[in-house]
Amino acid sequence: MRYLVICFLLVSFLSTMIFPFELKIYFSNDVHERLYHLRNNHYVGLLGLPKLLKKVGRKDILVLDGGDFFEDEADEPFFWSIRKDGEKLVKEINYDAMILGNHEYMYGKDWLEGYMRDNDKLIGANIKGLPPYKIFDFNGFRIAIIGLTTPQHIAGTVEYTPDELPQDPIRTLKSVLQRLPPVNYVIVLAHLQVPLDLVIFHEFKRVDLILSGHDHTGPIFMKAGNRYYYEGAPYANPMALLTLDTETRRVKYRLVYPEISDVKRVKETSNRKWQMSVITTTLFVTFILLFTLYDINMIK
Secondary structure, three states, X not given: OHHHHXXXXXXXXXXXXXXXXXXXXXXXXXXXXXXXXXXXXXXXXXXXXXXXXXXXXXXXXXXXXXXXXXXXXXXOOOOOOOOHHHHHHHHHHOOOEEOOOHHHHOOOHHHHHHHHXXXXXXXXXXXXXXXXXXXXXXXXXXXXXXXXXXXXXXXXXXXXXXXXXXXXXXXXXXXXXXXXXXXXXXEEEEEOOHHHHHHHHHHOOOOOEXXXXXXXXOOEEEEEOOEEEEEOOHHHOOEEEEEEEOOOOOEEEEEEOOEOOOHHHHHHHHHHHHHHHHHHHHHHHHHHHHHHHHHHHHHO
């Protein structure tokens, strides 16, 4: 009986222990539908990420996106409903958490509501209708990821009531941290201006890691003790692979360029972009000519 009690206590003790491991975080931001790039005569970019993740597996890995995944100059303003390449890739990558950027608001309320409804990976503490955070448990090491989106540069705000737009991110973060369940690590996944990132970095000591985009100034990597801030490069060129040592809480990072083996898909995506560019330009020029002719006739 004594041995049974000892075994039970030992098992109970071991079940509460957190064994150190390295957590890898793949991070993209401000993709703006630039799904591929040409580097050293090879295609690289997000189109290669699903194959990379399949190769390395998803054990002890988080895949995160910091907003503005959508928006390409080739299909705005006339073809905002043609986002199939980006939407398909989001599902293929199967992000663990994503946030909205300001550009996700520029395609109309109907599209945004559909995207928010269909993508259960989205979080947004300061956005109505989205969960404020997600908590991931890695064998007892609990990580909270809090989402924050900027209220800056949001197009088409006339469609939205004030409470449907992103609220004050700093005030929201204070509130969320006050009611956040016990966790071992806190990540803020943000699409904010750098000055706001730095406010969080310097004033919110409970936040261990900030992963941000929006200002297109990255890559920037900063640390203060064992707290870290990373501003990613735009267009996922390159992506970042951050590694967290859960024992020392140190974070290191390197830049990654996922290689794309499916050249046919790159060419198909490129062709669609060119087609949209031609159609958009044609319609824009036609609109200007018609407007000019109408204006001349009115003067006469």
